[in-house]
Amino acid sequence: MFKKSVLFLIIFVLAITLSVSAHFQLVLPTDETISKGEEEEIGLQLIFTHPMEASHTMKMDKPQKFAVINKGRETDLTSELVSFEYFGSQSWKTTYQTKAPGDYLFYLEPAPYYESGEDAYITQYTKVVVNKMGMPSDWDREIGQKAEIVPLARPYGLWTGNNFRAIVKKDGEAVPYAEVEVEYLNAGSFSGLNGAGIKVPADSFYTQVVKTDKNGVFSYSIPKSGWWGFAALLEGEKIEGKDHEIGAVMWVKAYDMN
Template identity: 35%
Template sequence: MKLRKFACAALTSAAFLLPAAAEAHFQLIYTPEVNLAEPGDVPLKLIFWHPFENGHVMDMGAPEEFYALFRGKKIDLKDSLKPITFAGLENSAQAFDATLPAKRAGDYTLVVVPQPYYEESEDVYIQQIATAYLNRAQLPTDWAEPKGLATEIVPLDRPTNILAGSTFTGRVLSEGKPVAGAEIEVEYMAAEPSMADNKPSEPKASPMPGGAVIATSDENGYFTFGVPKAGFWGFAALGTGPKTEFEGKELSQDAVIWVRAYDVE
C-alpha cells in the first residue's frame, strides 16, 4: 500500500494518513481525571471497545497482568478487578472495574496485559498491551521511562497534560528495541465511559471520513501526531510485539498508550 503524506502541520514527516478499517479495536484503561490533587482510591475501567464510533464492545477475559508502576515499584492491581457489563451503542460485553490506591505524589503508570482476543471476522487473535498515566500533586517522576514491556509506546511528551493544538511524540519499542515503520492507529475517545452507569456518555466528536487515522514510525521508532482537540487520545502500534501466534492462529500483539489533552483556559 502506497503511503500518502498527510499535508497538515499537525503531523510531522514521520506520520501519514492511510485508508484503514472504519473501526479500530482499542484496549482502554480509563478514569475521568488523570491529574489528582488529593490522595485516595482512584476508580478505573478496563474496556475493549471502539470509543471513537461508540461502536462494538468486545468481551474481555480476566487480564494476564494488571498493575501500576510508581517510582520503579510495581503495584499489583489484579485483586481489585471486578467483572462488569459495559453497554455500548451496538452491544454489551464483559469489562472490568478496578481501583488504584494513589497516596503518594508522582506519576502512576497503569499497565494491562489482556488475554488474547479472537477476532472471528479476521481469524486472528489480538492482544493489546496498554498503558495509561495518572499524576498526583503535579510532581513529575518517571513517566518518560520505558516500562520493560514486550512492546510499548514510550511518551516523549508528558502524557497527563498535553496542550490541544500542540503535538504528541512517542517511540515504539519491541523488547526494548525501536521499531521502524510501525503502523500506529490513532483513536479519539469521543464517547467517554460513565463510571456510574457502565455505558458511554454522549459523543463529543464524529469519526474521521475515510476510516482510521494511521501514523508510521521513523527509522528510530519515533512518531509525532498533532493533537487537534482536548480529551483522551489513544495510539496503537499494530503487531509490534514479539509474539506472532496464539493457539495455532496469527496473533497481533499491539502496544497501546492513552494520553490526555487539555484546552488552554
C-alpha cells in the same frame, strides 16, 4: 427471499462498520491529574472497544496482569479487578488509592482476544499515566512489555495542539516504520465523560494513521481536547497456529487553553 436479502444487508453494513473503526484496549481513569484537595482515590475501567463509536465492544477475559508503578515500586492489581458489563460485553474495573505525589504508571497485559472475523488473536499491551501534585517520577519509564510505547513527551498536562512524541518498541527494541493508529475517545459514546460527541465527515476520519520513523519514533499533534489513544500494530508469535497481532497502546488526555 426478502428476509434473506435483509439479513445479508444487515451483515454487510455491520462488516463495514467494524472495518472503519479500530480495536483499542482502553484503560480509563476517572482522573489523570490529581491536585491538592482533590479525591485521591481513582476508578479505572478496562474496556476493549472502538473509541470513536463504542458500538462494538469486545468481551475481555480476565487480564493476565494489571499493575501500577510509582517511583519505581510496582503494585500488582490483578486480583483487585472486578468484572462488569459494558455495551453487552464483559469488561473489568477497580479502584486505587493514590498516596505519595508523583506519577502512577498503570499498565495492562490482557488475555489474547480471538477475532473470529479475521481468524486471528489480538493482544494490546496498554499504558496510562496518572499524575499527583504535579511531581513527575515515572512517566517515561520503560517497563519491558512485549510491545510498548515509551513516551518522549510527558503524557499528561497536555494542551490541545501539543505534539505528542513516543518511541515504539518490541521486545525492548525500537520498531522502524511501524503503523500507529490514533483514535479519539468520543464522549458522546461513553458514559461518564464530559463533553459533546463528535460526528465524522467520512469513514476515513474514524481512525488516524501515522508511522514511526527509522528510529521507531512517531509524533501526533492533538487537535481536540479529550482522551486520545495510540496503538502501534505489530506481529506476534502465532497462537494455536493462528496469526497474532500485538499492539502497544498508550492513552493521553489534552485540555483546551482558556
